[in-house]
Structures are given as C-alpha cells and as structure tokens.
Amino acid sequence: MPSTPLNRVLYVEDDEDVQRIVRLSLERIGKMTVRVVSDPLQAIEAIRQFGPELVMLDWMMPGMDGPTLFRKMRELPETRDCPVVFITARAQQRETAELAALGAAGVISKPFSPKDLPDQLRSIWSALP
Amino acid sequence: MSAIPTTPSDAVPQAPGALHDASDARRVLADQVELLYRQAPIGIGGALLVASLIVYELYAPHSRELVIFWACIALLVAASRFMLVRAYSRDAAREPDPERWLRWFSIGALAEGVSWGFAAAVFFPSISDEQRVFLAFVLATMTAGGLPLFSAVWWVFALFAFGVIVPFEAVLFTYGTRLFSELALMIPILLTINVAVAYRLNQVFVSGFRLRQSYGRLTQDYTTLNLQLEQRLAELEEAGRQVETSGRKLALFAERSPIPIFEFDWNGVVLTANPAAENLFGYSVAEMIGKKGTDFLFPVEVHADVLAKWSGFMRAGKPVVALRYHNVRRDGVELVCEWSITPLVSPANRVQSVIVQGRDITQQLEAERMKQEFTSTLSHELRTPLTSILGSLQLINSGVFGELGNDVAELAQVAERNGQRLLDLINDLLDIERIESGKLTLFSEPLALRTLLQEAVNLNKAFAERFNVRLELSADLPDVRVNADVKRILQVMTNLISNAAKFSPAGGAVTIELHDLGGEVRVAVNDRGTGIPENFRNRIFARFAQADATDTRQKGGTGLGLAICKRLIEMMGGRIGFADRQGGGTMFFFELPKYRAD
Numbered sequence: 001m002p003s004t005p006l007n008r009v010l011y012v013e014d015d016e017d018v019q020r021i022v023r024l025s026l027e028r029i030g031k032m033t034v035r036v037v038s039d040p041l042q043a044i045e046a047i048r049q050f051g052p053e054l055v056m057l058d059w060m061m062p063g064m065d066g067p068t069l070f071r072k073m074r075e076l077p078e079t080r081d082c083p084v085v086f087i088t089a090r091a092q093q094r095e096t097a098e099l100a101a102l103g104a105a106g107v108i109s110k111p112f113s114p115k116d117l118p119d120q121l122r123s124i125w126s127a128l129p
Numbered sequence: 130m131s132a133i134p135t136t137p138s139d140a141v142p143q144a145p146g147a148l149h150d151a152s153d154a155r156r157v158l159a160d161q162v163e164l165l166y167r168q169a170p171i172g173i174g175g176a177l178l179v180a181s182l183i184v185y186e187l188y189a190p191h192s193r194e195l196v197i198f199w200a201c202i203a204l205l206v207a208a209s210r211f212m213l214v215r216a217y218s219r220d221a222a223r224e225p226d227p228e229r230w231l232r233w234f235s236i237g238a239l240a241e242g243v244s245w246g247f248a249a250a251v252f253f254p255s256i257s258d259e260q261r262v263f264l265a266f267v268l269a270t271m272t273a274g275g276l277p278l279f280s281a282v283w284w285v286f287a288l289f290a291f292g293v294i295v296p297f298e299a300v301l302f303t304y305g306t307r308l309f310s311e312l313a314l315m316i317p318i319l320l321t322i323n324v325a326v327a328y329r330l331n332q333v334f335v336s337g338f339r340l341r342q343s344y345g346r347l348t349q350d351y352t353t354l355n356l357q358l359e360q361r362l363a364e365l366e367e368a369g370r371q372v373e374t375s376g377r378k379l380a381l382f383a384e385r386s387p388i389p390i391f392e393f394d395w396n397g398v399v400l401t402a403n404p405a406a407e408n409l410f411g412y413s414v415a416e417m418i419g420k421k422g423t424d425f426l427f428p429v430e431v432h433a434d435v436l437a438k439w440s441g442f443m444r445a446g447k448p449v450v451a452l453r454y455h456n457v458r459r460d461g462v463e464l465v466c467e468w469s470i471t472p473l474v475s476p477a478n479r480v481q482s483v484i485v486q487g488r489d490i491t492q493q494l495e496a497e498r499m500k501q502e503f504t505s506t507l508s509h510e511l512r513t514p515l516t517s518i519l520g521s522l523q524l525i526n527s528g529v530f531g532e533l534g535n536d537v538a539e540l541a542q543v544a545e546r547n548g549q550r551l552l553d554l555i556n557d558l559l560d561i562e563r564i565e566s567g568k569l570t571l572f573s574e575p576l577a578l579r580t581l582l583q584e585a586v587n588l589n590k591a592f593a594e595r596f597n598v599r600l601e602l603s604a605d606l607p608d609v610r611v612n613a614d615v616k617r618i619l620q621v622m623t624n625l626i627s628n629a630a631k632f633s634p635a636g637g638a639v640t641i642e643l644h645d646l647g648g649e650v651r652v653a654v655n656d657r658g659t660g661i662p663e664n665f666r667n668r669i670f671a672r673f674a675q676a677d678a679t680d681t682r683q684k685g686g687t688g689l690g691l692a693i694c695k696r697l698i699e700m701m702g703g704r705i706g707f708a709d710r711q712g713g714g715t716m717f718f719f720e721l722p723k724y725r726a727d
Contacts, residue, residue: 015513021520028529060509089512090505094570111516111552115527 006125010035010052012043014061030118040064059088159227160338164281166217172278206244210237235285242292249297254304280327281334287324393483397422411459428457446474464491519548557689564696571614575724579606585622593630599638607645610724617697624690625654625717632658649720657714670695
C-alpha cells in the first residue's frame, strides 16, 4: 500500500466533456491535482513533465488506443512503474480480464458516477502493493 | 398346398431321397380305400346280376324257400354294401380316418363272399350235376371278378375269396364225387394264386399311389418355388426401381444443391463435382475432374496443412464437419469455406471415395464482423455522451456546486433518472444481443448464496426506498453454494428485486428467500402486488414484454429484464419461473444446481 494518499492524477481522454466531468469530480469532490491530456500521442511527454502518481486512460481514442499507450508506458523506464486505471465504455468482463492481464491496476466502466469516482480511485490506490 | 410358405426355411425343397418317404402312408391307404369304394358299385351291381341269374336257374318248387331265403340274403348284403358306399361318399372327413372305412368295407366284402359260399353250401347238394357245374363256374367267376375289385387291399380280396371258397370246399368234399373232390383239391391252389396276384396288384397300386403323391408333392414344391421366385423377382424389380429412384434423387440433390459438393478419391483427386462447385470456384466439372483438390482450391500457404489433415482423415475414415479454410477462386479472389468431409467406407473398412461439401461463409463472416463492430461502436458511441450527461447531472445533484432551487433540483433529478433509464436500455439491448449471438461468456465460480443475496439487498435498498418498499431477507438462510457468475446473479437479483419493488404497494415489503431443495437451490423474491394478469403470463419472459404499455412510463424498465434473466439462468444450468404467492402477490424464483466440491 502506498504511504501517501493519492493526489496527482493524469487523465488521457479525447472527449472534452468527459474530461471536464472527471476533472471537476476529482478536483472538487476528491480534492486532487488533475492534469488532462487530449492527444494520446502527447501523453508520454505529459506524464514525464507532470509526474503523476496514477494515470487514467480511456480505451478508444483517435491516434492511439489506451492499451497501446499502456504498453508503450511499460516500455519506458520513467513511466514503467506508474499505476494505470482504465476508464472505458468497453468494460465487459472479457475486456476487463484483458486489461488485468496487461497489468492494469483497475478498470472503471463508463458511464461512471462522478460522485463516487474519487473514492473508487482511492480504493484502487490503497489496494496497490 | 394350402398356403405359400413365407419364410425362406419353408421354401427349402426336400432332398430327393426324402420325397419317397414323404408320401404319407396314411394318404396311400386313403387312396387305396377310395379305390375300393369307387369300384364297389360295379361289384354290387355284378353280384346282383349274377344272383338274379342263379335265382332264375335254380328256382324249383322243392327249393323255393331256400332260393328265396338266399336271394333275400344276397339282397340284404348288396343293400348294406350300397349304404356303406353312400355313407363313405358323403363323409367329408373320410380321408383322415381310412382305417375305419377299410374295416367296414372288409366286413362288407367278407359278407359278400360268405353269401356266395353260402349259396354253394345250400344249393350244391340238391341240384343237378349240370346245375352244379353252372354254380361252380359262377363261384369261380365271382372269385375272379373280386380280384380287380378288391385287390387294392390284398387282404380284403383274401377275406372275400375265403368267404366264397371255404363253404364251397366243405360241400365239395362232403357231398361230391371223386371228380368234385379232385376239384376241391385244385381250388386252394387257385385261391393261393389269386391271393398272390391280389397281393402283387396291391403292391402295384400302393407304389402307383405313392408315385402319384410324390409327383403331387413335387408339383406343389415346384409351384411354391415358382411363386417364391416370382415374389423375389418382383421384390428385386422393386428394389431396383428404388435404387434407381434414390440414385436419381441423389443426383438431383447434388445438382440442385446451392452448396458445392465434390467427390474425391483417397488421394484427394476430384472424381466429380456439382454445378454449385463450378459456380463458386469458377472451373467446369471437366476441368476439375482428375485434378488434386489442393492444387486449385486452396492458397499455397495452406497446402501442407490441408494435405496433412487429409491423410489423417483418410486414415481415420470418420466424417468431419465445420472445417474452416481459406480457399481461392479461379479469378484469385479469396473465400472462407466451411468444409464437411464424409468418407464412403466399404464394409472392409476401406475408404472408397470421399464426399466433400464446402459452404461459402465469406459473407456470413463479414456480416458477423460488421454486426460485432456495430454493436461495439454503438455501445461506445452511445455511452460516451451518456457519460457526460449523467456525470454532469450527478455533479449538479450532488450539491458540490451549491444548492439549487426546488424546481430546478426536481428537474435535474428527472433528467438524471431518465438518463439512467436510457443507459439501462442500452445495457439490456447489448446484453440480449450478446446472449443471442452466443458472445456472452460466463465466469462461473462457486458462490455462497447467503452473502450474495445480502449484497443484492444492499445494492437495491435505495431503489426500493424510492417506492417506499422494504426489502426483507428471510432470517434463516441455508449455507448453500452454486457454481455461477457473480455479476450475472447480481444482475438477475437486481431485476427481480426492482420488479418486485415497482409492483408492490407503498409501505409493503419484498421478501427474499433461499431454499435448499436437495439437488438444487431456489431463490425466491416475493412481492405483495396485484399479481400478474392472466393474458400476460405466457409471454412474461419474452423480449419487450410489459403487462401494460403504460407500465413502461409509469414504472420504468425496458421490458427486456426478465428475458435476460431467463437466458442467464438457463445458461447457468438453472430455470426461472413465477407462481402466485399465498396471501396475494407473486413469487418469482430461480433454481440452480447446487455446487458440490467434488
């Protein structure tokens, strides 16, 4: 279990409305510091700069999908150990199992409840080794 | 022959040696007796004629009573024998009992003989020498005449002849002169010869009858064989016609089949093909015959695999179905075909040829892929805006951004609730689509139902409270486990509980029970509503089923919930149903097989 409470979260998502809701939820209800990235191709660079404690990824995005970005992160030393939570509309059991096999820390299905989202992330965070 | 034998064993003709024995001795005897009776009227008539002659010749005043007495005896004997012949000819059952009729006939023959012997005995002493010669001659004639008439059974003749001769002999010896005595000495010789001849004749008759019977039997056997041959021939002709018809049918099946059909030999060389095969692959039958299937039907990269599999199938000699392969048409276009291979195996277990059918599933696969893509896209594309709508409304309703006016708060709640309903509908539609296309995978594991039901109650408590309904979990739940998908059981429970809550009167309770039925476990959800209308009962588990069209709006729900529940429970090997609850309301239940660790 990590010693500090979850604070810095980076979210890669192409839909601006969903971005806004997640940001509001995490900042206003969860009192976290949030950085949102719209373009998955710029995500690696943004992670390097921002240094998040946890990264949230959408699955389907133009340019590069979530799982591919995740694999890329796993290849790079600076992003390799950063826990990743997927937030996706494709959260069927098969996909969840696929993401778990890739090494995802958690999967949150869309639509999610913005009221409960900070708690969901914190419980994933506290379950990390 | 009374009936045509129907089983082959009946039809086996007897061995030639058996034919002679087969002439039944009783039937030969019956034939002999019949001959005796048939000839009897001639004898009776002849005897009467000769008797009249004797009466005429010997009638004299001094012997009048004697002659009349004898004539009466002769008449009586003739009448009795005549009655016997009539009785015989009327007896329908005479054949099975020839002994009885022979017995009576022999008594008649003896009486006939004795009546003539008696004539000699009583007339001989009192008549003139001339008349004696006449009488002796008559007696000799009678004896000789009896030979053809009675010798069908030699001892009947012997009885008759002894009846005639014995009294005559006695008279010849007692009253006669030296000449008569000498005659008396000759008569036994004549008698012996006559009996011997009768015996011989008897043999001839018997063998004649036997021959006749054997011949009759042969004719019967021949007729029977002939009939059987005709029958077999008719059967063969019919079988031939059937084979021809089914051959034509088969040819027609192959010819008109929309599915390509090939016949290959053991090595995979085309023997024949149907028009559908021509159409699909673009080669004429003539071009395909003699070619190896791998050389023109499959792309090069799968040749080795196809050949290896083919020889495996030929070794096994068993039919194989649903083999998917990429194939190539004459114009180079690639197809996907599903092949089924059926070897024609000889009784000696050798593959004679192989019937191979290939169904072009290229379009089907493409349609499946498009449907899957559509569903997946729909799911994503609909959920993304819903995520924003529901998320925004939830954030507004959470109060984080300040209190709203009463009307605005109410409207925002209406918007959120309906957004949620839209989401439920999408989820249900996707579920039913996945179930029906066989794409839904269950992740089954042993589940403790007690804990699961508690969780289901907790999850649905808030929903029930909206209808002012209490959820009650019965107190003593048995500790039973089932092998099931936890998420899907919760989905079913949520459906059943939310239905029960929706249809319960305000202030009522929904009770959830768990019963151990031995092999199965039953989960029951009871409501205290008005019950299910009669005309809705048989379609309650159908898709988009709602008791009342207005219910959807009043109560919410998609009409898919119970249809999904039914399919999910059945996929987990259980069954779902409902019953009227005692004391009003309805009990919905599902049963699942109990999990056993072994």
